Amino acid sequence: MPEARFRVKRYDPEAPVMIGARYDEFTVPYESSLTVLEGLFYIQEHLDGSLAFRYCCRAAVCGSCAMYINGTYRLACQTNVRHLHGDAITVEPMPHIPLVKDLVSDMTDFFAKYEAIKPYLMRNSKTPDAEIPQSEADRKKLDMPIDCIMCGCCYSSCPSVWGEGSYLGPAALLKAYRFEVDSRDEAGKTRLPSFDNERGIYRCHTITNCVEACPKELNPTEAIQWLKGATVRRRLLGRAK
């Protein structure tokens, strides 16, 4: 039976001051295939019940299990250990985000920023009796942003977030784009002030770390650049989008 060696970074909020980082090693046997998440289940069930990590869907749709695995942002449930190189699998929490315990990140700020951009469709005109029609081309514009699963990888990887704790970050701005670009959205200038500022779109310097980090292969940078252009079009040229 093949075995996978796990090196898991630990963090105990109740421990007295920790000097250096603590990594625990575990050996996990498996039959033909094993995801990193399944490996963590095995460790928790058989080797160390105190290990904490987050997961929910196990199918790469909920975004709970984002981690830093062998130095790359990945979803633990989507990562097969056979596709990882090296003699051990190093599992760390996403860097630059406060920790709750072990691999569990504190996503409070992340979701507060998501809320701050008013992440819902806004309408002024009368709600039609049937559905609100949308052309195929307009619907296509949503293909990229609606695939975001709010995992936080992009947010953790963004140097502008590291430098300025209250920068909205790529995920919230991608969500703002998702609604601003939607032909059915009539927010006008209601949503605008939440991102039209230097803790919003103008804090992005197109470093594209977020694009590299995203396990869904999305492009928050492009979305943020679109928002910059759309803001100028809207405020200076009076256009709707």
Next chain:
Amino acid sequence: MRQELIQEHQGGMWLWLLQRVTAVVLVVGLAVHLIVLHAFNLGELTFDNVAARVASWFFAAVDLSLLGAGLFHALNGTRMVLLDYGFSGEVARCWGRSSGWWVWRPSDTAPGPSGRG
């Protein structure tokens, strides 16, 4: 999160737009400047030649826009670098005011979202 911190930095569109416009002016203007002054020296380097060039409207316009664009671009660029290094307190805000006061618009300081959601 600290909602008030989001509101504190309302505005920025004008600074961003001008950073971009001045970048274009710099790229084009510096090319003209370097080509004309260094690659193809217009005649000998004599007082008369220099005086003739300086007196021409075209070169006055190129030089003045280069000076203005360069000053704005460098000052605002340095302000952004300071912001990114975490000096977003008083120092950076004073700098923002002094280099950005002339592009201030009332809407730039309009309050942001009053609450979450």
